[in-house]
Amino acid sequence: LISRAFRHQFIIPEFQGFAKDIEEIYWKCKSNTNGKVANYIPQLARMNPNYWGVSICTIDGQRFSIGDVNVPFTLQSCSKPLTYAIALDQLGEDLVHQYVGQEPSGRNFNELILDHNKKPHNPMINAGAILVCALLKTLVKPEMTLAEKFDFTMNYFERLAGGEDLGFNNAVFLSEREAADRNYALGFYMREHKCYPEKTSFRECMDFYFQCCSMETNCDVVSVMGATLANGGICPLTEEKVLNPESVRDVLSLMHSCGMYDYSGQFAFKVGLPAKSGVCGGLLVVIPNVMGICTWSPSLDALGNSCRGVQFCEELVEKFNFHRY
Ligand code: DON
Numbered sequence: 001l002i003s004r005a006f007r008h009q010f011i012i013p014e015f016q017g018f019a020k021d022i023e024e025i026y027w028k029c030k031s032n033t034n035g036k037v038a039n040y041i042p043q044l045a046r047m048n049p050n051y052w053g054v055s056i057c058t059i060d061g062q063r064f065s066i067g068d069v070n071v072p073f074t075l076q077s078c079s080k081p082l083t084y085a086i087a088l089d090q091l092g093e094d095l096v097h098q099y100v101g102q103e104p105s106g107r108n109f110n111e112l113i114l115d116h117n118k119k120p121h122n123p124m125i126n127a128g129a130i131l132v133c134a135l136l137k138t139l140v141k142p143e144m145t146l147a148e149k150f151d152f153t154m155n156y157f158e159r160l161a162g163g164e165d166l167g168f169n170n171a172v173f174l175s176e177r178e179a180a181d182r183n184y185a186l187g188f189y190m191r192e193h194k195c196y197p198e199k200t201s202f203r204e205c206m207d208f209y210f211q212c213c214s215m216e217t218n219c220d221v222v223s224v225m226g227a228t229l230a231n232g233g234i235c236p237l238t239e240e241k242v243l244n245p246e247s248v249r250d251v252l253s254l255m256h257s258c259g260m261y262d263y264s265g266q267f268a269f270k271v272g273l274p275a276k277s278g279v280c281g282g283l284l285v286v287i288p289n290v291m292g293i294c295t296w297s298p299s300l301d302a303l304g305n306s307c308r309g310v311q312f313c314e315e316l317v318e319k320f321n322f323h324r325y
Contacts, residue, residue, distance in 0.1 A: 011058050011290055019056075019064040025315045026054050026066045035299035035307035038279040041175035047073075047281070047298040052308055055223035058291040059231040069219040073296055074172045076278030077109070077129070078222065079157075079212040081229075081251050081259070084123035086156050087132050088247035090140040099135060099195065100128045104258045104265065109304065110182050118193045124258040124276065127186045133212065134196045134205040146204050150211055157215060160225040162237030167216035176210040183209070219282075219294045226284050226292020229274075252286055256324075263303045263310070271313045272323035283309035287322050 012018050030052050039045040053067035075082075087096050105121035107113055113127075114120060120127035137149055144152060157166050187206050190196060196205070228235045229252060233243030243251075255274035260267040267275065275285040281298035283306050293316075297308035317323045 029308040029311045037298045043172045049299045052297045053219040055219040057223040057227035061236045073280045076280040078278040078282045080129040085251045122258045133209040134200045138200045159242045161221045162224045164221045169216045173214035222294035229286045277305045281306040
């Protein structure tokens with residue numbers, strides 16, 4: 001970092017000026033009070049809708065944070081690109097995509113549907129993510145117990161985040177599992193259609209999915225994960241190669257086309273950046289070869305995306321030329 005600074009070779013050379021502009025967008029979005037906090041479990045329903053944080057980490061490790069960036073929240077669906085990344089890294093693209101497709105579903109994230117091959121449409125919706133959890137549990141180091149697989153996965157997430165400790169919210173996990181009629185329905189529907197690899201333990205696979213959703217972190221940490229994805233799988237803080245660049249390319253491709261629920265097409269059109277939202281109000285955004293961004297605000301729009309998060313992205317590409325096209 002220091003030698004780059006002396007050589008004036010930062011990816012964002014005028015970082016302070018850039019941070020000032022981000023701060024301006026932050027305050028603009030703060031006045032957006034649209035949307036509602038997720039209420040399908042009490043732990044999320046109790047979230048204060050005023051929380052609003054934005055964290056940025058560039059591929060050369062420059063960082064900027066503003067607002068509620070250290071308040072913990074559960075990853076929820078922001079874990080989907082991460083579990084998918086691990087599956088790709090461990091099993092390769094061919095094997096993973098024997099089980100899950102690459103098409104946007106054009107429907108709600110938890111809709112009871114499969115594609116015409118009787119596979120889940122993609123790894124960013126619930127069915128696909130449950131299936132990815134089955135692949136991780138059953139095909140990656142199959143000798144591991146569920147407890148060991150939990151540690152293995154959390155360790156991967158932590159390395160993506162430059163070694164930051166992640167937490168686990170047990171109350172959210174228990175509530176998720178309790179309120180999971182639709183997810184169980186999806187799980188059984190896939191079992192009926194023989195979507196899982198042989199020897200999948202259905203109960204363990206579902207528990208593993210709820211556990212991944214219940215891992216707890218904050219904006220600062222998730223922005224580093226985004227920076228690792230922006231940097232082709234090498235964490236900018238530790239310089240560790242956490243993922244293969246091929247895996248990262250696949251993850252970003254599907255975040256681009258499927259990461260924003262049933263708003264993915266419009267988001268790709270207007271913002272043109274790979275992103276993944278979660279019902280917690282988190283939004284992981286990647287500007288390839290430049291930076292990772294995490295925004296967090298619990299109020300969601302009708303499609304389930306964070307209102308302030310979406311506004312932030314739209315304002316960001318209005319101000320800077322980050323749209324991929
Ligand atoms: O499966 C669920 O309903 C939640 N635990 C996660 C939902 C979420 O963030 C939406 N995802 N695409």
